Amino acid sequence: MKLIGYHPHQVKDVLKDIGVTIVSETYNDFTCLCPFHSNRNSPALSVSKERGAFVCFSPECGESGSLINLIRRMTSRNEFEAQRFVLMRSAMNNDNFSDEIEKALLEEPEYKEFDQELLDRLHSQFMQLPDGIAYMNGRGLSSETCETFGVGYSEKRRMITVPVHSPMGLPMGFVGRSIDSKNFQNSPGLAKNSTIFNSHRAKKQGGTVIITESSFDVMSLHQAGYPHGAALLGGNLSKPQIDIINRYFSRVILFTDFDVKEKHIANFCRRCKPEPCEGHNPGRELGIKISQALTSKEVLWACYDYGNIVYPDGAKDVTDMSEAQIQACVSNAVSNYEYMLWNPK
Numbered sequence: 001m002k003l004i005g006y007h008p009h010q011v012k013d014v015l016k017d018i019g020v021t022i023v024s025e026t027y028n029d030f031t032c033l034c035p036f037h038s039n040r041n042s043p044a045l046s047v048s049k050e051r052g053a054f055v056c057f058s059p060e061c062g063e064s065g066s067l068i069n070l071i072r073r074m075t076s077r078n079e080f081e082a083q084r085f086v087l088m089r090s091a092m093n094n095d096n097f098s099d100e101i102e103k104a105l106l107e108e109p110e111y112k113e114f115d116q117e118l119l120d121r122l123h124s125q126f127m128q129l130p131d132g133i134a135y136m137n138g139r140g141l142s143s144e145t146c147e148t149f150g151v152g153y154s155e156k157r158r159m160i161t162v163p164v165h166s167p168m169g170l171p172m173g174f175v176g177r178s179i180d181s182k183n184f185q186n187s188p189g190l191a192k193n194s195t196i197f198n199s200h201r202a203k204k205q206g207g208t209v210i211i212t213e214s215s216f217d218v219m220s221l222h223q224a225g226y227p228h229g230a231a232l233l234g235g236n237l238s239k240p241q242i243d244i245i246n247r248y249f250s251r252v253i254l255f256t257d258f259d260v261k262e263k264h265i266a267n268f269c270r271r272c273k274p275e276p277c278e279g280h281n282p283g284r285e286l287g288i289k290i291s292q293a294l295t296s297k298e299v300l301w302a303c304y305d306y307g308n309i310v311y312p313d314g315a316k317d318v319t320d321m322s323e324a325q326i327q328a329c330v331s332n333a334v335s336n337y338e339y340m341l342w343n344p345k
Contacts, residue, residue: 006086007019009051009197011141013089014067016223017048018074023249023296025049026207031250035074037061042298043250052086096326106341111166111194114173114187119163122152122174129153132160135179139319145219149198157185162197162215164190164233167244169200175215175233193238196245197231203248210243210330211290211303213283217255217318224326229255242293252294253333255302257283257317258310261345281345283317298331310344 012030015022021033023043032054034045044058046222052067064074071082073296079150124144126132136146152161152174161174172195173187186192198218203211205228210221212231221229232241245252269277291299304312304325311317312325321329334342 004334005050006052007126010086011047011049011052011067014052014071014086017085017089018071020047020070020074024246026250027203028185028196029207031207031249034058034063035060036063043296047251060121076270111168111172112189112191113313114171114190116171119150119152119161119171119174122161123150125155126151126160129155131158131179132153135160139216140223141216141219142223145223147218148222149215160207163185164192164195164197164215165200167199169249192233193236194240196231196241199230199244199248202228202230207250208253209245209249209251209261210255212255212318213257213286213319214319220321221255221326222266224323224330226326226330233287235286237286237289237293245290245294245297249297250266250292251298251304253298253300253330254287254290255318255329256290258289258344259283259316262263284344299333299336301336303334304329305338306332306334307339307342 012022015030017191020035022030023033023059024031028049030047031043031050032047033039033043034047037055037060039045039058039061044061045054045056047054047067052070053065054067054070055064056062067086068079068082071077071080071085075082077085080137082132088275096201132151133143136151138144150163152163153159154161155174157176157178158180159176160180161176163174166172173190175192176185176187177183178185196216199209207226210226212218212221212229213233213235214231215233218229218231238313259281261281263279265279266277271280272278287301303310311329312321315321315325318326
């Protein structure tokens with residue numbers, strides 16, 4: 001008797017019943033504390049929601065196997081007993097599965113659906129008119145990337161529009177940027193703090209997400225080979241955004257802005273009182289807020305050259321870098337612990 005696939009609720013119940021602690025979950029996996037070594041802080045065990053296969057990513061452990069293997073090792077059951085153990089959880093889940101579907105459907109209307117036809121018309125204008133394409137190409141973003149993200153253009157307002165979706169892919173509106181100046185205008189009622197830009201695509205790529213501040217950052221990451229970028233659409237972090245990261249991702253790479261402190265001097269700064277304000281780095285402060293809010297996640301900081309340069313050539317954000325530089329920053333990302341020791345200003 002061989003079980004080929006499982007339901008996520010089935011796997012979740014099995015893990016709980018055999019004493020494996022689930023810390024978080026992504027679109028594809030449960031992230032757990034590994035029961036085979038001393039794993040108390042950063043969860044190292046990943047369990048597939050669909051197949052039940054597990055693997056520990058800790059170099060000191062490396063245990064792996066099937067869900068049946070895990071049950072047998074944790075409970076001393078034989079193979080037949082382990083399979084029966086799983087099947088019993090399947091039956092138990094059938095009773096409340098429809099209720100959980102109803103609950104999920106009730107939660108979705110928190111996001112007000114935007115007119116998809118309007119987004120489509122804006123995108124059609126973008127693809128037909130040269131001004132918007134020329135502006136985006138000038139920002140280093142290809143027509144193919146703009147097609148992927150459904151970028152639009154308002155000829156009347158001379159404004160680029162980028163659609164924003166809920167984590168489940170529901171259109172919520174757009175963020176807009178003038179091609180003549182650095183003026184921003186969002187669609188009316190856009191609740192940008194209740195979602196994370198591109199999270200509906202990023203969650204399908206696995207458990208890792210690269211957090212940035214703007215939609216253009218995410219598009220630049222996409223071009224560099226990282227489709228799992230997502231943006232907070234500003235310098236603030238909300239509870240719904242923390243919940244989204246906790247729900248769908250287990251590993252977070254922070255790629256927030258590195259601002260010039262002298263450009264952020266406040267005349268009346270409460271944090272620096274009674275001394276005069278010497279400036280602040282909002283992008284770094286935002287990254288620290290994110291890391292402090294995600295205590296159960298693996299948090300890394302994008303870094304070009306640890307100990308020397310955070311971002312290359314004085315770059316402020318992802319859009320200031322070449323694809324090779326972006327790739328270097330992601331590849332050289334350092335742990336939150338290392339970054340705090342370095343503490344670049």
